[in-house]
Amino acid sequence: MFDMNYYGTEETIPAENREEQPDMCHKCGKCCRSATTYHSHKKLLQMTEEGVKDAIDFLSVFKPYRSIEDARLVEPEQVAQVLKVVELRDDMNVEDVTFYYCEHVSPEGLCTIYERRPRCCREAPGHGWSAMPPGCGFEGWQFEQREKQKRMIRDLKTSAYIMEQMSPDGVHHPVRPDTTLEELNQMVLEKIKPWKGFGSHHW
Numbered sequence: 001m002f003d004m005n006y007y008g009t010e011e012t013i014p015a016e017n018r019e020e021q022p023d024m025c026h027k028c029g030k031c032c033r034s035a036t037t038y039h040s041h042k043k044l045l046q047m048t049e050e051g052v053k054d055a056i057d058f059l060s061v062f063k064p065y066r067s068i069e070d071a072r073l074v075e076p077e078q079v080a081q082v083l084k085v086v087e088l089r090d091d092m093n094v095e096d097v098t099f100y101y102c103e104h105v106s107p108e109g110l111c112t113i114y115e116r117r118p119r120c121c122r123e124a125p126g127h128g129w130s131a132m133p134p135g136c137g138f139e140g141w142q143f144e145q146r147e148k149q150k151r152m153i154r155d156l157k158t159s160a161y162i163m164e165q166m167s168p169d170g171v172h173h174p175v176r177p178d179t180t181l182e183e184l185n186q187m188v189l190e191k192i193k194p195w196k197g198f199g200s201h202h203w
Ligand code: SF4
Pocket: 024, 025, 026, 027, 028, 029, 030, 031, 032, 124, 125, 132, 133, 135, 136, 137, 138
């Protein structure tokens, strides 16, 4: 799945690591006027041709702005925020960023097709790192999500360190002799990987 402003992909944030969010939207409509995705527009079009449902759903409501500058005229704060996120990441390029607007948002910011809005809208923000517009009602929820994930990763790293200290020979797990410390560290690295792009190696 990918959603608007979703700076992670199915591969980066596995479904089991996401929590269903409460309804904290105060219906400002900003995300409907400044959506972006992890993929380039070219890639999105290719995905629709391949029949990827999430891409088809996304492009069924979102139309691309002609340029980043056009999007900036509508939601300047969000454009600046997204570009800053992209610049900090080494797996994304500003040239690949496209901003989108939805034709179904009313001037007051309400969804005019609410009951049949696509999944990307129903599930936004997908996780704590979705780059939602400044002032979004989900800010507090996203902060909590980020802190929870950071704590979980710190706990994993601490456990691996403790096991290493307790290992009888410095090679094997102290209570699971069939597992080596290297395998254990590999497991920890796998768990950390989804958040690598957000700096998990430094948490
Ligand atoms: S930016 Fe946040 S508060 Fe505004 S419409 Fe989107 S989800 Fe709701």
